[in-house]
Amino acid sequence: MNDFVYKWRNPIFGSVSVVLFFLGWEALLTWAIPLNPFIMSKPSLIFEGLWLEMQSGQLWSDLLISGQPFIFGFGAAIVVGIFVGTMMGWRARVGYALDPLLTALYASPLVAIAPLVIIFFGVGVSGKAILIFVLCVFPFVFNTYAGVKSVDRLLVNVVRSLGGNERDIYLKVIVPSVLPFIIAGARYAIGRALVGILVGEFFAATAGIGYRIAWFSDMFELSRMFGYILVMMVVAVLFTEGIRWAERAAFPWRVGM
Amino acid sequence: MNDTTSTAVSPVPASAAPVRDEGLGEITRRTFWEANERHALGIGFIVFVLLLWEVIPHILTLSRGMDLFFTTPTQVAMTLYNMFASGEIWPAFKFSAVAFSVGLGLSIVAALPLGVIIGRSHTMNAMLDPFITAFNATPRLVFLPIILVWFGIGMWSVVVVVFIGAVFPLLINTYAGVRNADRLLINVVRSFGASEWQINKLVILPNSMPFIIAGLRLAIGRAILGIVVAEFFGGSSEGIGVMMNDAAGKFQVDIVFAGLVIFMALSLVMVGGVKVLEARLSRWRPENVKSF
Missing domain, CATH: 1.20.5 (Single alpha-helices involved in coiled-coils or other helix-helix interfaces)
Incomplete structure (x- = not known):
């Protein structure tokens, strides 16, 4: 029993503190402070509102609508980012040429061009997808670049000496050593993609998670707004922790990169 | 290859x-x-x-519509020069700079002690971990509407957005640095009769400095992002972000790019400054630890 508690201490303490947090929040606003629905809400109302949104199907359709530009933008960022990163790592001169420009762009808050992107490409899927692409492509470029540069030449030579062909070199050396870098890049990119969705939908949209959050706040429907914020948090945690889990499962030798 | x-x-x-x-x-x-x-x-x-x-x-030849949205680097440079020469940029610049500094300062003040506490106590770590993970994974932008409700339109909303953006990288890195501190050194110092406070000051903080500085580098980026988004979405009525948003609405594309250049320059300068600081603070450190 004691061993069990020791092994699972972190999850137990964690879930206890989350439950306590929500109970405390509920209790505080039920008994201690009178609830002013224009500035605060409480968990019972939030979950009730969320339940209603789920039943009416509104939540699912919003998730679908936000998901579309996410898939297009993120997919394009993966393809272009890996291609550019590979070129930069493979040909040293391409790396020299692109590195300073891309570093400067990566360091600057590119969200700032959101109004221009929306004006150029419209308020539909394409504007948001391009915004997400612009935000997400850099982690993929730089991580692929670093990954390709760090491929061990010795391993390439060993495979070649033992009679491996080009395909063996790619599948047995290059892909396994670059992939962890790309996955780590995906973890950063996911966060930036979520920012892109929110920025795009705060600016101009007629549906979607970000749009609902802004709209409920304008309507002072704080319970529903908190419900959608919770959904956004759950989605974000699922994505990042999912990738982290996949990293640990697939590349156990490089945990903590 | x-x-x-x-x-x-x-x-x-x-x-x-x-x-x-x-x-x-x-x-x-x-x-x-x-x-x-x-x-x-x-x-x-x-x-x-x-x-x-x-x-x-x-x-x-650009179509008449495209013409409206197009600008060239020389135009951007001219706009930038005029803004600084005429001094019209300074009120907006000052507003954004103050919000940035206050928000980043508050996040440093909050993150360092909390990071040391959760780094040294397993219980606190286990209890706070779900919240830190959840808030760090979620784009802080999602809280902007509620922050506007609570803090109103003005400086404080922007400061809060900057704060919640910058505090998590600092907190997580301080924690990682504290956990990384050498147990042996802690035990030695304790054997010589050091108090908890002295352990923190003599062993923990110097050891976690490279981690904290790396966190600061991330935090600066997040803080600048916070300034931009908070000012874009009605967090305030002045500041460089507001200037850019207004300009985009009036198709003054050169002003938007001028603002982007200012933000880009600021983040490159500050990240460079942090790197210098990092090199200075870790001069005493053996080479293999320096390159964290």
């Missing part, structure tokens, strides 16, 4: 060791181009992109 990757690590054959003089001779014999190729290509490419951007309107 053939023979062109000069950057790839290749093991030096054992026979190469005695002929070290020859290697040194090689270095001095490198031509000017070989020595500066890297920078020449990097700067050259930036210049090339700017030139290309500049000549596009001269070689292509």
Whole structure:
């Protein structure tokens, strides 16, 4: 029993503190402070509102609508980012040429061009997808670049000496050593993609998670707004922790990169 | 992946060791181009992109609609120069700079002690971990509407957005640094009768400094992002972000790019400053730990 508690201490303490947090929040606003629905809400109302949104199907359709530009933008960022990163790592001169420009762009808050992107490409899927692409492509470029540069030449030579062909070199050396870098890049990119969705939908949209959050706040429907914020948090945690889990499962030798 | 990757690590054959003089001779014999190729290509490419951007309107005739949305680097530079020369930028600049500094300062003040506490206590760590993970994974932008409800339109909303953006990288890195501190050193200091406070001051903080600085570097980026988004979405009525948003609404594309250049320059300067600080603070550190 004691061993069990020791092994699972972190999850137990964690879930206890989350439950306590929500109970405390509920209790505080039920008994201690009178609830002013224009500035605060409480968990019972939030979950009730969320339940209603789920039943009416509104939540699912919003998730679908936000998901579309996410898939297009993120997919394009993966393809272009890996291609550019590979070129930069493979040909040293391409790396020299692109590195300073891309570093400067990566360091600057590119969200700032959101109004221009929306004006150029419209308020539909394409504007948001391009915004997400612009935000997400850099982690993929730089991580692929670093990954390709760090491929061990010795391993390439060993495979070649033992009679491996080009395909063996790619599948047995290059892909396994670059992939962890790309996955780590995906973890950063996911966060930036979520920012892109929110920025795009705060600016101009007629549906979607970000749009609902802004709209409920304008309507002072704080319970529903908190419900959608919770959904956004759950989605974000699922994505990042999912990738982290996949990293640990697939590349156990490089945990903590 | 053939023979062109000069950057790839290749093991030096054992026979190469005695002929070290020859290697040194090689270095001095490198031509000017070989020595500066890297920078020449990097700067050259930036210049090339700017030139290309500049000549596009001269070689292509843009449709009347596109014309409205188009600007050239020279126009952006002129706008930038005029804004600084006439001084009209300064009130907005000051507003954004104050919000940035206050928000970042508050996040440092909050993150360092909390990071040390959760780094040293397993219980606190286990209890706070779900919240830190959840808030760190979620884009803080999602809280902007509720922050506006609570703090109103003005400086404080922007400060809060900057704060919640910057506090998590600092907190997580402080925690990682504290956990990384050498147990042996802590035990030695404790054996000599140091108090908890002295342990923190003598062992924990110096040990976690590289981590904290790395966190600061991330936090600066997040803080600038916070300024931009908070000012874009009605967090305030002044500031550089507001100026850019207004300009975008009026199709003054050059002002939008001028603002972007200002933010870009600020983040590059500050990240550079942090790197200098990092090098200074870890001068005493052995080389292998320095490159965190």
